[in-house]
Amino acid sequence: MLTIGKLGTQAGVKVPTIRYYEQIGLLPEAERSAGNQRLYGRRALERLAFIRHARDLGFSLGAIRDLLSLSDDPDQPCAAADAIARTQLAEIESRIARLTALKVELQRMLVQCAHGTIADCRVIEVLGDHSLCSTDHRHAESEAAP
Amino acid sequence: MLTIGKLGTQAGVKVPTIRYYEQIGLLPEAERSAGNQRLYGRRALERLAFIRHARDLGFSLGAIRDLLSLSDDPDQPCAAADAIARTQLAEIESRIARLTALKVELQRMLVQCAHGTIADCRVIEVLGDHSLCSTDHRHAESEAAP
DNA sequence: CTTGAAGCTATGGTCGCTAGAGAGATTAGG
């Protein structure tokens, strides 16, 4: 049996995150030791690894919840899991496209920077006046910093 | 003079967002009409457009705060603004790289999905066992869904 | 002068955690 710390280490998930997952119902309530500490077995480790991996792949916790409920019920058709992954793929592709547009814009700003004073800094100027952008694209809808 | 609604429309920013920006000190406190409504002039519009544009380009509000304080001081050298933009560019490039890795992984998962039942669905299986991933890369650090 | 849209403040919710306080449990070394 693993304590929460060992579990976290093995799955690559921080301890408070595990407790958070339990709190929101992604992980079942753990067994407890005599001294009230959580104890986990192989099943919990696998489930947590699943969650961790899916998070790494960009799935939301909501999508992961869906995937887990599918895998808890393994005789259902696979189409649902496939659809979730497909949606996720489309989302990632669109994010890549938006980020690439932003990258081009930023590069253009930087190339034009003459390293003088703020007064004639292209970075500030371009940010202040959208019409100075290279293309007439509207920038992405809120591809905000993380 | 513009009311907050007109300002929001012209700058492409929602009304509660403008009030939020004022609250966190990104916009100065607005003048008020006799009936206590906010009134804005050209300066405020320009400042808000600057913020909006920088947000579109993925700058955090913290970075925008720095850029704004630079632009309030136009005789300084431009290097600081350049550095902020350069950091932003690096961040975006790293996110693109991570997302591209995730995309490849998801595509691989989908190709392998046998469209049978969950029992032999690769989507679930791959998510449950990282070692089944095509390459041995660790996935990105938390490139979470939006 | 009335009505409906737009404004006001204040509070609370979202997502996916992360941090901290203060107390109790467990383990390793002496």
Add this chain to the structure above:
DNA sequence: CCTAATCTCTCTAGCGACCATAGCTTCAAG
């Protein structure tokens, strides 16, 4: 066996960057 160090426990609060709602007041058009 005792102590010290390291977990672990619960609970609350906070992050960024907003959005939504409630219950008001103000304003502009007809």
